[in-house]
Amino acid sequence: MSRDWVRLGHAIEAARDAKGMTQVALAEAADVSESTVQNLESGKARVRQPPSVKKVEAALGWAPGSADAVLAGGEPTPTTPELPLGTSAAGDQPGLPLRIIQELSDGPLLDTTVLPLSGDSRMVIVVKGTPDASPEQIRRDLIAWAKAQSVLQNLDHGSESSDSAN
Known part of the structure; x- marks a missing residue:
């Protein structure tokens, strides 16, 4: 089974953007270098997953194993369930405008x-x-x-x- 590093790079960038974080802010939150974040977002293929992926995964609020899921074509799992925009925990009641x-x-x-x-x-x-x-x-x-x-x-x-x- 091939691993889609470009997909992971896009997912990291999208999650970072959704949180309003810069690459520098993500690097600081994950305790990695800015170049590490840049390299991961570039989607460059790797033979093995670097340890920094787990740190970035946690800093983005992804559950452990989410990066593996994205690499396999799936979606990251948030550590806390996120609600779709405009919905609330009650389900049918409107959330934030x-x-x-x-x-x-x-x-x-x-x-x-x-x-x-x-x-x-x-x-x-x-x-x-x-x-x-x-x-x-x-x-x-x-x-x-x-x-x-x-x-x-x-x-x-x-x-x-x-x-x-x-």
Whole structure:
């Protein structure tokens, strides 16, 4: 049985792109060199699978053996089941709107928080930076987020005091 190294290269590149990662970011996450990622994505045929494939597999969130599956013509298996775009764990209920999915895929993740609301409901906040932001811009964005977070926390405390007054 032949192994399709070009297919694996395309799968790695597609998974990396889907996660919004550069080759450098993937290399850092996998603890391999950038040239290793470039070589794997090039699809160059090999006699045996290099150990770096397992590291890249893990950094992409693929279950062990996923690279072998792709080499054999199959698909990688995520370590945690991923839902199709626009669906939720409930199956028939809609998931995140495509606009939100797109926003989540653009730019670096700066921070997240979950704020409790009334009862069991909660608000999830994801703070994203702009793609290719400079360290100075990211610093300014984080300062702005810290100010916004303070306002949100004060709103939450304000609702508790008005709830207890009623």
